[in-house]
Amino acid sequence: MLVAFSVTPLGGESDGVGEAVAEAVRVVRDSGLPCETNAMFTLVEGEWDEVMAVIKRATEVVQRHAPRVSLVIKADVRPGHTGQLRAKRERVERYLEDGV
Template identity: 65%
Template sequence: MSVLVAFSVTPIGSGSDVGELVAAAVRVVRDSGLPNRTDAMFTTVEGETWEEVMAVVQAAVAVVQAASPRTSTVIKVDWREGPVGRLESKVASVERHLA
């Protein structure tokens, strides 16, 4: 099983510079040990089960919620039978087509 979850958590009401709070969420993801990638809009995390990946997302959101009066979270899930490693292989496929 392969579960990819792309999520974004945005603190609301914490001022205009939210980088420190977002970094705290990303730190939770990186400390999880699961494969992950962060870009300008989302952090994507990959695991073998829904439960393990969503536990990481929930913990990351909780860190932001603890320091912000309100949060907004966007989540996109790609869940399928098959091997893990899609975090890298999906991007590699597109790059091959661009070459």
């Protein structure tokens, strides 16, 4: 499965969220699962249970920073397919190169 998620602290003493988000991203990267982070989401790929466990740990890390947390998850559940983190983007890039 391929999951895009965003976890953000709400409330608390700081207007900035960068430190808490960085700690969540560290959890994902330390998991060893294929992942990438952009300005809005972190994408992670793996089996259901391992991906959800990583998202849970990332959320718990952010909860240490604020009394409330926003968690957004979008998943592409496609059994039998791996490597989609890169493959999906590569397919789109090929279409763009072909002038589609």
